[in-house]
Each structure stands twice: as C-alpha cells, then as structure tokens.
Amino acid sequence: MTANATQVSVTPAAIGPVLPAEDRFYAAPAGVDVLAPGEIIRSRQVDLKTNWASHHRSDAWQLLYRSTDLHGEPSVAATTIVLPRKRTDGPLRLLSFQSAIDAVTTCCFPSYALQTGAQSAHTIVPMEFLVVRRALAKGWAVSIPDHEGMLGAWGAPREPGYRTLDGIRAAMAFDETDFSAETPIGLWGYSGGGMATAWAAEMAPSYAPELDIVGAVLGSPVGDMKSALLRLNGGLHAGLPVMAIAGLRRVYPELDKVIVEHATDHGRENLAEIENLPTLQAIRRFAHHDIGKYLDMPLADVLELPEMVEMMRDLELGHTAPTVPLLVVQAVHDEIISVADVDRQVERYRAGGTRVTYVRDQLSEHYSLLPLSGPLAVGWLTDRFEGRPQQGRDLTAIAGQRNPRDQIARLRRRLSVA
Known part of the structure; x- marks a missing residue:
C-alpha cells in the first residue's frame, strides 16, 4: 500500500465550492510521474449537501491522487470519501460508487456536485446518491471517484477503471480511515456509472491485483457504446x-x-x-x-x-473478463440502454469465466430501476462481504407484479444464501 508521505491538507475556501476547472485543489503537482498510482497528493474535509447530511454520515473528505489516463500516462483524479457514523462490527468495509457523471463539464463531477453550495441542480449525482445512503446505513465507508478525470472524457474506455481503482487505493491509504490490506471492497454504479464500474472490474486483475474486491454491481452498464450512440x-x-x-x-x-x-x-x-x-x-x-x-x-x-x-x-466492454462475481441489473424496457446490448455483454463475461447473476427487470425503465434495485444491490454486496456463495443465474421479473418493490425484495431473497 502506498505510503502517506505526500498527504497535504487543504482548507476549503470560505466562499464555498469552486468548479474543479478553477480550483487549485485539483492542480497536478510537478513530478506527478514519480508518484505511485493511488498515492495521495492532497486532501481536505468538505461539507456535503443536506440530502447527504443524514445520521448515516459523519465526515466527508476529498482526496487528490495520482492515477493513469487512457494512454497509460500519469495524471490526477479526485475522490470523495464518506465515513459512516455507525460502523459494522469487525473491519470497516469499503464501497466504491461510480456515479453517472455523463457530461464533460466539471460542474457534474461528484467532488463538486455533492458539496454544500454547489450549483448542481441539473446534474444526476446528488439525486442518485440518495440511494447510496443505504450503504452508509449499513456502516460501510463510501468512495465516490471523479472517474472521468480532469478532462471530463465521458465514454472513454479503461481510464474510468484506473481512476476508480486508484481512488480506492487512496481511500485505503488515507490517515483518517482505518482500512487494512484485507479490507473487503465492493463496486457499484448505474448507467454511465455502471459502465465505469464495468471498466473497474475489468481492469482490476491487471491494474490493482492487491485490492480485495469481493463483487461488483453493474446497473444498466451500456454494453455497447457504438450501439447506444447510434x-x-x-x-x-x-x-x-x-x-x-x-x-x-x-x-x-x-x-x-x-x-x-x-x-x-x-x-x-x-x-x-x-x-x-x-x-x-x-x-x-x-x-x-x-x-x-x-x-x-x-x-x-x-x-x-x-x-x-x-x-x-x-x-466496447466485455473483452476482458472480470475475476470477481458480478450482479448485472437491466430493465428490459429501458428507453436509453438496450437490453440486447447488455445481454451480449453478460454473455462475453460468462464466456470468459466470470460468475454473473443477471436480473432482467420487466417492470421498470431506465430512471426508476436504480432506486428500485437499491435494496437488491446492497443485499447482494452484503452477501459478498460476508463470504456467502453467489448464485450465478438469470432472474427475470414477472410482468404484471403489482408492487415493484415487493418484486425486488423477492429477488433479493432468492439471490441470498443464508
């Protein structure tokens, strides 16, 4: 694990959050190429918006760290670390949640959009993190990386994985946390965040083999970028x-x-x-x-x-098979992401030997599936954290079910192994 010798704290500006493109906190230092991937450059404590400021959260920090871009060159990225007030018994568990940034402008980066006072009304990030509070309620710490990097290169392959994995490395090395090399790690993301999570799962064996990633939840993970664009x-x-x-x-x-x-x-x-x-x-x-x-x-x-x-x-995703178990959740009637594209992504993973549990939901669509699948995702990750075996099979929602929440709860019971 990288040493913390380079950690430098930066006090938040009294005037409130500044766009990352204009904030000196995000500036790459000279000699970033000599730092190890995930090595912390600087840190600061931040206040999060009221929709995050619940009794499940006590402290939030931002870390700037060294990472790697698409072409293998050193770069910097940031992540927001949220520590739960009430922790589970035993070692602290870490969830890396990749948000649907889905934009080029830095105002959509989680490190900005989640802060109190940020002008983020037209971003997705604050809305979807209401779902992730379930993880804080479980006593897990959460890392929320700016997985697009400072360029805002939305859609780029591989580097969202590098930035996510390096964000985990930085979180585990941070002085304010008590993680160890044995800390179990879960990944989760939806839509554009699901795509970033897929890249992290694919890149982990070669880029960050030391991380103990126990499972990844891919919600509507795009499957085929060319198909989606057309x-x-x-x-x-x-x-x-x-x-x-x-x-x-x-x-x-x-x-x-x-x-x-x-x-x-x-x-x-x-x-x-x-x-x-x-x-x-x-x-x-x-x-x-x-x-x-x-x-x-x-x-x-x-x-x-x-x-x-x-x-x-x-x-195109799916040409490198993840070595960790996956839960893939996709709405059959998704108006943005084609279920056929995700079907093929799952097939490619399984052909490479990945253990995949695939839920094809017939009741929801793109925007409703994330909140509806939240209990399922957290329940599935809980099983992985606790070392329960995975049931790798396809589960399709029953059309006509009156209450989608009952359906998700039922699927969760079927997926769990007591």
Missing part, C-alpha cells in the same frame, strides 16, 4: 451521444482530426456548447439532434473510416 442519435436523449463525442475527442486525436476535417461550423458550435452544459440541461437542449447534420459527409461513411472503426472497437 440508437439515441436523433431521439429524445440525443444529447448523450453529442456529449460522448465531445468527451471522446479529448482523448482520441483521431476523432478530433475527423471533427476538424468533416464537422460543419454548426456542428463545431454545438460540440463547443455542450462541453459546458450539465447533463440534464444538455439532454433537454439537444433533444432530437442528428449528429449526421453536424458533418459534411454521411454519418455512416464517417463510422466506416478505419480510425473510427478502431475507436468504436476500443470502446
């Missing part, structure tokens, strides 16, 4: 693929070159605008936009360019 283009959620392109061009020079050469002035203006919009505002502003109209050649032809074919292949 299916959403021109529809109600067309802002999501536009934001993904704006983020991916920051880490794929080949994509940036294609945009420079083939995007119209109108297309470039829209990409520049969406870089500064929070998630919900971007979805509303760019509803029904067609990316094909941003280009001077057909979209199908652009996607057939060799560099674009290679990039799209690079974005």
Whole structure:
C-alpha cells in the first residue's frame, strides 16, 4: 500500500465550492510521474449537501491522487470519501460508487456536485446518491471517484477503471480511515456509472491485483457504446451521444482530426456548447439532434473510416473478463440502454469465466430501476462481504407484479444464501 508521505491538507475556501476547472485543489503537482498510482497528493474535509447530511454520515473528505489516463500516462483524479457514523462490527468495509457523471463539464463531477453550495441542480449525482445512503446505513465507508478525470472524457474506455481503482487505493491509504490490506471492497454504479464500474472490474486483475474486491454491481452498464450512440442519435436523449463525442475527442486525436476535417461550423458550435452544459440541461437542449447534420459527409461513411472503426472497437466492454462475481441489473424496457446490448455483454463475461447473476427487470425503465434495485444491490454486496456463495443465474421479473418493490425484495431473497 502506498505510503502517506505526500498527504497535504487543504482548507476549503470560505466562499464555498469552486468548479474543479478553477480550483487549485485539483492542480497536478510537478513530478506527478514519480508518484505511485493511488498515492495521495492532497486532501481536505468538505461539507456535503443536506440530502447527504443524514445520521448515516459523519465526515466527508476529498482526496487528490495520482492515477493513469487512457494512454497509460500519469495524471490526477479526485475522490470523495464518506465515513459512516455507525460502523459494522469487525473491519470497516469499503464501497466504491461510480456515479453517472455523463457530461464533460466539471460542474457534474461528484467532488463538486455533492458539496454544500454547489450549483448542481441539473446534474444526476446528488439525486442518485440518495440511494447510496443505504450503504452508509449499513456502516460501510463510501468512495465516490471523479472517474472521468480532469478532462471530463465521458465514454472513454479503461481510464474510468484506473481512476476508480486508484481512488480506492487512496481511500485505503488515507490517515483518517482505518482500512487494512484485507479490507473487503465492493463496486457499484448505474448507467454511465455502471459502465465505469464495468471498466473497474475489468481492469482490476491487471491494474490493482492487491485490492480485495469481493463483487461488483453493474446497473444498466451500456454494453455497447457504438450501439447506444447510434440508437439515441436523433431521439429524445440525443444529447448523450453529442456529449460522448465531445468527451471522446479529448482523448482520441483521431476523432478530433475527423471533427476538424468533416464537422460543419454548426456542428463545431454545438460540440463547443455542450462541453459546458450539465447533463440534464444538455439532454433537454439537444433533444432530437442528428449528429449526421453536424458533418459534411454521411454519418455512416464517417463510422466506416478505419480510425473510427478502431475507436468504436476500443470502446466496447466485455473483452476482458472480470475475476470477481458480478450482479448485472437491466430493465428490459429501458428507453436509453438496450437490453440486447447488455445481454451480449453478460454473455462475453460468462464466456470468459466470470460468475454473473443477471436480473432482467420487466417492470421498470431506465430512471426508476436504480432506486428500485437499491435494496437488491446492497443485499447482494452484503452477501459478498460476508463470504456467502453467489448464485450465478438469470432472474427475470414477472410482468404484471403489482408492487415493484415487493418484486425486488423477492429477488433479493432468492439471490441470498443464508
């Protein structure tokens, strides 16, 4: 485990939270390349919004640490550590929750959006963390990484995994915690956060083999980025693929070159605008936009360019099988993520030897499945923390069930092994 010699505390500004792009706390120090992945650069205590300030939470800290980008180069990232007031008996357990940042602008980063006084009304982060309070109620500590890194490269492969795993390393090395090398670790995320969690599970065996990750919950984890981008283009959620392109061009020079050469002035203006919009505002502003109209050649032809074919292949999850057990939860009638894409992702994992319990829910849709599956996710992770065996099988919700919450509770009982 990395030593804490580089830990430097920074007192929060009295004027309230500052956007990460403008906050010196996030500045990379000289010589970051000599630090070990996960090594802490600086830390500070923060106040979280009232929807987090419950009796389940006592202290919250932010850590800036050394991590790795898509190209294997050293970089920095931040995570927010929340410590429960009431802890479980025995060693403290750690949950890393990857949020659905789903944007390029730093106002959507969890380290900013969760703070008291942050202007985060159009972000997803504060809403979904109401669900994660279940973990604090169980006495678990929670790490909430800014898994997009400082570039806000939403949609990029692998590096969300690196930043998540390095955030766990930093949390375990932090002076205010009492973790050990044997601390059991769970992963959980939904939608864009589910995709980041999938990358963390895939990268863990090679990038952070020392971490004792006992299981990962992948909620609606995208499955196939190319399929999602094409299916959403021109529809109600067309802002999501536009934001993904704006983020991916920051880490794929080949994509940036294609945009420079083939995007119209109108297309470039829209990409520049969406870089500064929070998630919900971007979805509303760019509803029904067609990316094909941003280009001077057909979209199908652009996607057939060799560099674009290679990039799209690079974005696909499931080619590295996680070695930890997985719970995958997906709504059959999801209006954003195709259940067929997630089916294939699960098939790829199982073909690689991963133990997967797959719940295909027929009663919910994308926005309701996270809160409805919260008890199931926490119950499944509790079983993994306590060393109970996993039942790796498919479970499909019964259509017509009157109370979805009863269904989720029933599925949880079926998944648990006493």
